[in-house]
Amino acid sequence: MDRIRIVxxxxxxxxxxxxxxxxxxxxxxxxxxxxxxxxxxxxxxxxADVEQLIRILGNHGVDISVNGRRERQGESYARTIHFTCRxxxxxxxxxxxxxxxxxxxxxxxxxLAREGKAxxxxxxGCAIGTRPVDLFIEGLQALSANxxxxxxxxxxxxxxGGLVGARYTFPKVSVGATHVLxxxxxxxxxxxVLGNAAREPEVVDLANCLNAxxxxxxxxxxxxxxxxxxxxLSGARHRVLPDRIETGTYAMAxxxxxxxxxxxxxxxxxxxxxxxxxxxxGAEITETNSGIRVVRNGAxxxxxxxxxxxxxxxxxxxxxxxxxxxxxxxxxSHITETIFENRFMHVQELARLGAKISLSGQTAKxxxxxxxxxxxxxxTDLRASVSLVIAGLAAEGxxxxxxxxxLDRGFERLEEKLTRCGAHVERVSD
Ligand code: EPZ
Numbered sequence: 434m435d436r437i438r439i440v441x442x443x444x445x446x447x448x449x450x451x452x453x454x455x456x457x458x459x460x461x462x463x464x465x466x467x468x469x470x471x472x473x474x475x476x477x478x479x480x481a482d483v484e485q486l487i488r489i490l491g492n493h494g495v496d497i498s499v500n501g502r503r504e505r506q507g508e509s510y511a512r513t514i515h516f517t518c519r520x521x522x523x524x525x526x527x528x529x530x531x532x533x534x535x536x537x538x539x540x541x542x543x544x545l546a547r548e549g550k551a552x553x554x555x556x557x558g559c560a561i562g563t564r565p566v567d568l569f570i571e572g573l574q575a576l577s578a579n580x581x582x583x584x585x586x587x588x589x590x591x592x593x594g595g596l597v598g599a600r601y602t603f604p605k606v607s608v609g610a611t612h613v614l615x616x617x618x619x620x621x622x623x624x625x626v627l628g629n630a631a632r633e634p635e636v637v638d639l640a641n642c643l644n645a646x647x648x649x650x651x652x653x654x655x656x657x658x659x660x661x662x663x664x665x666l667s668g669a670r671h672r673v674l675p676d677r678i679e680t681g682t683y684a685m686a687x688x689x690x691x692x693x694x695x696x697x698x699x700x701x702x703x704x705x706x707x708x709x710x711x712x713x714x715g716a717e718i719t720e721t722n723s724g725i726r727v728v729r730n731g732a733x734x735x736x737x738x739x740x741x742x743x744x745x746x747x748x749x750x751x752x753x754x755x756x757x758x759x760x761x762x763x764x765x766s767h768i769t770e771t772i773f774e775n776r777f778m779h780v781q782e783l784a785r786l787g788a789k790i791s792l793s794g795q796t797a798k799x800x801x802x803x804x805x806x807x808x809x810x811x812x813t814d815l816r817a818s819v820s821l822v823i824a825g826l827a828a829e830g831x832x833x834x835x836x837x838x839x840l841d842r843g844f845e846r847l848e849e850k851l852t853r854c855g856a857h858v859e860r861v862s863d
Contacts, residue, residue, distance in 0.1 A: 437834040437848065439825035440857035441807055444692035447854035449683050451699035451724065452478040452845040453511060453673035456750075457635040459536045460612040461642050461673060462486050465495055465516030466543035467616060468646060470668030476511045477673055481841045482534055487514075489530045489537045493544070494522035517668075521548050528554040528585060534842075535609070538566065541589060542613035545578055546620040549591040555582075568603055568610040575601040576614070576621055596621035598662050602628030606743040611636050611658070618660035619648040627658045633744040634703050638674045645669035677703035679844060680725065681751045682819050684708065685758045686851070687727040688716040688734065689827045694854055697724040706747045707755075713737045714758060734758060736766035736801060743772070753779045753820035760788035760824055762801035769796045779817035782810040786821075786828050807832040812839040819844060826856055833861075 453476035463486070465472040477483060487497055495518040524544050531537045531554040544551035555566065566587065570580050573589060577597040581588045598621045603610060611631040616639075618625035630636070632654055640653035646669045649661035680699040687694045688711050701708060701720050708718050708725075714737050716729040736759060741749040749772040759766045760783055770776050777797060780790045785808045789800040807830035812818030818839040825832030834840075837860070840847060851858045 434835070434863060435837050436861045436863070437822065437837050437840070438859050438861050439807070439822060439832045439834070441805070441826055441828040441830065441832060443690065443826070443855050443857055445687050445690050445694050445826070445851070445854040445856060446692045448695045448697055449850045449854060450697045451675045451680050454478075454635060454638075454676035454678070455480055455482055455843050456608075456678070457638040458483055458673045459486055460539060460635065460639045461671065462490060462516060463539050463543060464616060464639065464643060464646070465490065466493060466518055466521065466540060467547055467619060468666040468668060469519050471515050471517040472646065472668050473513060473515045473670040475513045475670070475672040477514050478676065478845045479512060480843060480845055481838065482536070482843065485530075485534050486537060489526060489540065490516065492523055492530065493526070493540065494518055494520055524548050524551050526551070526553040531556055538569070539609055539613050541569065541573070541587065542617040545573065545589050545591055546596055546617045549595065551589045553587050553589070555585050555587065568605065568607045569613055572601050572603070572610055572614040573617060575599045576617055576625065594622065598623030598625040598660070600626045600628070603630065606631050608633050608636065612639055615640060615643065615650065615658060615660060618662060619643055619650070619666060621662040623662055625660045625662070627660070629656055630658045631743060632656060634674060634677060642669060642671040645671055675699040675703065678748065678750045678816070680704060681707045681748070682754050682823070682844075683850070684711050684716070684718065684725070684727045685751070685754045686823045686826055688714055688729050689758050689761065689823050690856070691729045692854070693726070693728045693730070695721060695724055695726050699724045701725055704748070706745055707751050710737050710739050710747060710755065714762065734762040734801070736762040736764035738767045740769040741772050749773060749776060750816050752776065753817045754823055756780070756790070756797060756799060757783065757820035757823040759799040760786070760790070760802060760805060761827060762799070764801055766799045766801070767796055768799065771795065778813040779820045782813065782817070782821055783824055785810050786824050786832065788824065804829060806830060809833045809835065812836040815839050815843045819847070822847070822858070826851070826858075
């Protein structure tokens with residue numbers, strides 16, 4: 434099994450190209466199930482989760498062709514992928530496929546909308562909390578679906594004539610349930626109004642793509658999304674938006690090691706709150722023609738308290754990385770996680786590098802130390818694993834991160850991007 438070996442101590446200097454967002458690409462790919470025409474997605478990142486979803490969609494009858502387009506010599510590959518689902522050949526998403534990635538559960542929306550039925554295994558994914566599916570079920574029921582749970586599967590059927598538009602207000606903000614209800618409602622009879630909807634940029638990206646396919650969606654990016662059902666959707670061409678989590682991760686890496694890096698092909702507006710926290714920690718962040726410049730020289734890292742929240746708040750997907758940064762702050766900081774109840778698995782691994790962190794309920798107290806020391810550590814989930822990389826970049830000596838398949842789910846060419854900026858990071862295959 435591959436491991437990542439890091440020898441810490443180098444500053445980061447150079448350019449890092451930011452990939453297309455995993456969490457936008459996944460729902461966009463799933464939207465291809467809604468039409469018998471071709472949906473072409475540009476800027477799709479090459480990640481394990483994308484490959485897994487390609488397998489799942491193939492199982493439902495989606496024909497997929499990939500144009501690998503080398504954007505920069507030896508660097509990042511942004512791919513253009515064509516998805517064509519003339520007929521849905523199978524409305525079942527089996528346990529063997531869905532258990533590997535939670536987002537694959539989202540096929541339930543398009544399958545139900547287009548075929549009137551879906552049988553989808555209850556999901557798996559990162560072990561960061563219980564992550565139930567009650568909101569999906571309640572929401573689909575509001576659209577008149579009949580839902581039964583049996584033997585680990587959700588069996589959903591639409592009434593004769595299809596789903597029926599309705600008003601549904603989420604009791605809690607959910608990115609996935611917003612994606613699914615928005616997709617399902619595009620082909621429903623009548624108008625659906627979703628209240629307390631997720632406002633994440635990835636939701637806006639999906640709504641924009643659906644509109645390019647002929648859907649009638651308004652209000653995306655606000656808490657109330659209105660979807661006027663249409664009879665059918667067509668194909669479209671759409672570019673996946675930049676990965677704000679990858680952007681924030683590398684910005685935090687630069688803040689941690691010091692240096693001067695341009696994050697290319699990305700957009701500050703996608704992560705205002707996180708960038709503001711990094712600024713307060715002592716980095717200079719400015720907009721450039723091609724993206725974002727992050728600089729930290731001389732000054733030490735200042736302690737900053739954060740609380741995770743749905744967009745536009747501080748993203749839970751950057752919480753572990755920010756904790757990595759705070760381990761070397763000059764003072765004590767507090768990080769409160771409000772989205773997932775079990776997203777602190779990186780704490781004990783960061784402690785192996787010498788970090789001083791104590792947990793009280795959903796809040797971590799981080800007492801900054803003046804040095805971290807390399808050690809063997811284990812990746813426990815996608816974002817936790819990259820927090821260990823960030824800490825390893827600043828630690829003295831060698832850090833060996835095992836179970837890197839977690840990283841491969843969400844970070845395209847991580848070693849390459851960091852190495853080109855002067856870091857000592859390599860993949861070791863046993
Ligand atoms: C998306 O997951 C992201 N995944 C996650 O990123 C991200 O952490 C999360 O949104 C929050 O921003 C993708 O986009 C593929 P939620 P999702 O439904 O949609 C609870 C990563 O590392 N909930 O917004 O699964 C849930 O348990 C991943 O890239 C219910 O209670 O998250 C959580 O506490 C990890 N019932 C909260 O809502 C439900 O039916 C928010 O979850 C659904 C969710």
